[in-house]
Amino acid sequence: MSQESIISLKNVNKWFGDFQVLQDVNLEVKKKERIVVCGPSGSGKSTMIRCINRLEEHQEGTIVVDGIELTGNLKNIDSVRREVGMVFQQFNLFPHLSVKENITLAPIWVKKMPKAEAEELAMKQLEIVKIPEQANKYPGQLSGGQQQRVAIARSLAMNPNIMLFDEPTSALDPEMIKEVLDVMVDLAEGGMTMIVVTHEMGFAKTVANRMVFMDEGRIVEEAPPDKFFNNPESDRTKLFLSQILNH
Amino acid sequence: MNIDNKIESRKPPVATTGFIGWLRINLFSNWFNTIVTLLVAYFLYQIIPWFLDWAIFSADFIYNYKGERIIDRSFCSRVANPEEYHAACWSIIIVRFYQFIYGFYPVEQVWRVNVTYFLLAIALIPLLVEQLPYRKHLIKFTIIFPIIAFILLYGGFGFEIVPTNKWGGLLVTLVLGVFGIALAFPLGIILALGRRSKLPVISMVCTLFIEFIRGVPLITLLFFGMVMLPLFLPEGINMDGLVRVLVAVTLFQAAYMAEVIRGGLQAIPQGQYEAAQSVGLSYWQMNRKIILPQAIRITIPSIVNTSIGLFKDTTLVIIIGLLDLLGIGRGALADATWMGLSNEVYVFVALVFFIFTFGMSRYSLYLENKLKTGINMGAD
Numbered sequence: 001m002s003q004e005s006i007i008s009l010k011n012v013n014k015w016f017g018d019f020q021v022l023q024d025v026n027l028e029v030k031k032k033e034r035i036v037v038c039g040p041s042g043s044g045k046s047t048m049i050r051c052i053n054r055l056e057e058h059q060e061g062t063i064v065v066d067g068i069e070l071t072g073n074l075k076n077i078d079s080v081r082r083e084v085g086m087v088f089q090q091f092n093l094f095p096h097l098s099v100k101e102n103i104t105l106a107p108i109w110v111k112k113m114p115k116a117e118a119e120e121l122a123m124k125q126l127e128i129v130k131i132p133e134q135a136n137k138y139p140g141q142l143s144g145g146q147q148q149r150v151a152i153a154r155s156l157a158m159n160p161n162i163m164l165f166d167e168p169t170s171a172l173d174p175e176m177i178k179e180v181l182d183v184m185v186d187l188a189e190g191g192m193t194m195i196v197v198t199h200e201m202g203f204a205k206t207v208a209n210r211m212v213f214m215d216e217g218r219i220v221e222e223a224p225p226d227k228f229f230n231n232p233e234s235d236r237t238k239l240f241l242s243q244i245l246n247h
Numbered sequence: 248m249n250i251d252n253k254i255e256s257r258k259p260p261v262a263t264t265g266f267i268g269w270l271r272i273n274l275f276s277n278w279f280n281t282i283v284t285l286l287v288a289y290f291l292y293q294i295i296p297w298f299l300d301w302a303i304f305s306a307d308f309i310y311n312y313k314g315e316r317i318i319d320r321s322f323c324s325r326v327a328n329p330e331e332y333h334a335a336c337w338s339i340i341i342v343r344f345y346q347f348i349y350g351f352y353p354v355e356q357v358w359r360v361n362v363t364y365f366l367l368a369i370a371l372i373p374l375l376v377e378q379l380p381y382r383k384h385l386i387k388f389t390i391i392f393p394i395i396a397f398i399l400l401y402g403g404f405g406f407e408i409v410p411t412n413k414w415g416g417l418l419v420t421l422v423l424g425v426f427g428i429a430l431a432f433p434l435g436i437i438l439a440l441g442r443r444s445k446l447p448v449i450s451m452v453c454t455l456f457i458e459f460i461r462g463v464p465l466i467t468l469l470f471f472g473m474v475m476l477p478l479f480l481p482e483g484i485n486m487d488g489l490v491r492v493l494v495a496v497t498l499f500q501a502a503y504m505a506e507v508i509r510g511g512l513q514a515i516p517q518g519q520y521e522a523a524q525s526v527g528l529s530y531w532q533m534n535r536k537i538i539l540p541q542a543i544r545i546t547i548p549s550i551v552n553t554s555i556g557l558f559k560d561t562t563l564v565i566i567i568g569l570l571d572l573l574g575i576g577r578g579a580l581a582d583a584t585w586m587g588l589s590n591e592v593y594v595f596v597a598l599v600f601f602i603f604t605f606g607m608s609r610y611s612l613y614l615e616n617k618l619k620t621g622i623n624m625g626a627d
C-alpha cells in the first residue's frame with residue numbers, strides 16, 4: 001500500500017494563452033513522502049502544485065489525487081479539495097473573521113461539524129501551531145509568521161491527507177521564517193504527505209525525501225536531497241544551486 | 248549627567264490650545280481665512296435669525312394673531328393682515344397632518360399603519376446595532392418584516408382590505424423607499440454575481456439587464472410599469488398600481504445596487520477566492536461567508552448613497568398619479584381653502600425627506616468610521 005502513489009501527474013501540459021507553463025510534467029508522490037520543489041521564478045512550480053487541487057486547470061495529461069482523477073467534474077474537484085490542504089505565500093486569511101472563525105469555517109460548512117466540536121478542533125490546531133492565545137484576535141492584529149501558522153492550522157482543521165505549500169515563507173521577515181518552518185518540520189515528522197515549493201534549502205535538507213528541480217515548465221531533475229545537493233546531474237541544476245547557496 | 252541639567256518640559260504657547268487656539272488655527276489662521284470666516288459669519292447672521300423668526304417665533308400654528316383658530320387660509324395671519332405679518336402659517340400641515348402621514352387610509356384602520364411604523368423601527372434595530380444580544384434571531388424578524396407589513400397594511404388574514412389607492416403621503420413614500428431598497432439589495436447581489444459569472448449566458452443576461460435598466464430614466468420605467476406591464480400579464484389578472492410601481496422602482500434600484508456591489512467584488516483579492524476554494528467551500532458558501540461580507544463592507548457608503556438617491560426619486564411617482572408625501576402636499580396646495588401656502592408645504596416636505604436621508608447618511612458615516620478604525624479588515 002505504501003508503494004502506491006497518492007498523487008500522480010502524467011504528461012501534464014498547461015498553457016497561459018500561447019505561453020506553455022507546464023511541459024510534460026510527470027510526478028509520482030507516495031504516501032508520507034515529502035517533496036520539495038525548487039527552481040527559478042517562472043519555472044512553473046507554483047502552477048504545478050496549484051493544478052493538484054485544481055486552483056489551476058491543466059489542459060493535457062492526467063492528474064490523479066488519492067484515486068480521484070481531476071477533470072471538469074465538480075464532485076471530483078470538491079472531494080480532492082477535501083483531501084488536500086494548501087498554504088499560500090500571502091497567507092490569504094479571511095480578514096473579516098477572527099482566527100478561531102477562520103479555522104472553524106470549513107469544518108462547520110463543508111463537514112457540517114457542530115460548532116462546539118469545531119471550536120474544540122480549532123483550539124487543538126492552534127496548539128499544534130503554538131499560538132492558542134491568539135484565537136480571538138483578527139488576522140490584521142497578527143504578525144506575518146503568526147498569520148501563516150493560522151493558515152496552516154486552518155488547512156489542518158479539514159484533516160487533509162496531503163498538504164501543499166506554495167512558498168510559505170517568502171513573504172515573511174527573516175526572524176519569522178523559523179517559527180513557520182518549525183511547524184512544518186513537526187508536521188513532516190507526524191507523517192504528513194507534503195509538497196513544498198520553497199527556497200529554504202536548510203529546510204529541504206532536513207525534511208525532504210526527494211528534491212524536484214523545475215525550469216521552464218519542465219521537471220529537470222528529481223533526486224534525494226543528498227545526491228541533489230552534492231552531486232546534481234544537470235548543469236542547469238548546478239547553476240541554480242550555486243546561485244542560491246553561494247550568497 | 249546631574250539632575251540640574253534636566254530641562255523641564257515647557258507648557259505649550261497659550262494660543263495654540265483650548266478654544267482660542269482652535270479659533271486661531273481653524274478660523275483666523277491667515278488673512279484670507281479671516282475674511283472668509285467673517286463673510287460666512289455675516290451671512291449666517293442675516294439668514295438664521297430671519298429663518299427662525301419666519302419658521303417658529305412669528306409663525307402661526309393653531310391660532311392666528313387675533314387668537315382665532317385657523318381653519319383655512321383666510322385665517323392665516325399673513326393672509327389676513329399681509330401688511331404686518333409675513334411668517335409661516337403651519338396650519339395647513341397641522342390640519343392636513345393625517346393626510347401627509349397616511350393618505351386616505353380609513354381612520355378606524357389607521358392603527359395598522361402605526362403598528363407597521365413601529366415594527367419597521369424594530370426591524371431596523373439589528374441592522375443598526377451590531378453588538379446586540381440575540382441579533383441573529385432579530386434578523387429573522389427583519390427578514391419576514393416585509394410580509395408582516397404587507398398583511399398589516401393591505402389586509403387579509405382577518406384584516407379588512409385597504410386598497411392601495413387609499414394609501415398616500417409618507418406611507419407611500421416609505422413603502423416605495425423601504426421595500427424598493429430591501430428587495431433591490433438581494434436582487435442586486437444576484438445580478439452582480441451573475442455579471443461576474445464564468446458562464447457566458449448568465450453573465451450576458453445579467454449585463455444586458457443591468458445596462459438596459461441603467462440606460463433608461465426612472466420615469467420611463469414607471470410609465471413602463473403603469474402602461475406596459477399589464478399587457479404582459481395574463482388576461483383577468485389585474486396587478487395593483489402600487490405593486491407595478493414597486494416592481495419598476497425595485498428593478499431600477501437593483502441595477503444600480505448590482506454595479507455598486509460588483510465594484511466591491513472586484514476589490515477582493517484573488518487569494519481570498521483561492522483560500523476559500525482550497526478549504527473546500529462551494530461557490531455559494533464561498534460567496535456567502537467570505538466574498539460578499541467583505542465586498543459589502545467596503546461598499547456600504549455607496550450602497551447607502553444609491554439608497555438615498557432612490558428614496559428621493561420615489562417622488563417621481565407623482566407623475567403617474569400616486570400621492571406620496573410630495574403628492575399630498577401638492578394636492579393640499581391645489582385646494583382652494585389652502586392655496587398660496589406653498590412655502591410651508593415645500594419646507595415641510597423637504598424637512599421630512601431630510602430627516603430620513605440625513606439619518607441614512609449618518610448611518611453610513613458611522614459604519615465608515617467603524618471600518619476605518621476597526622480591526623476587522625486586516626492588513627491582508
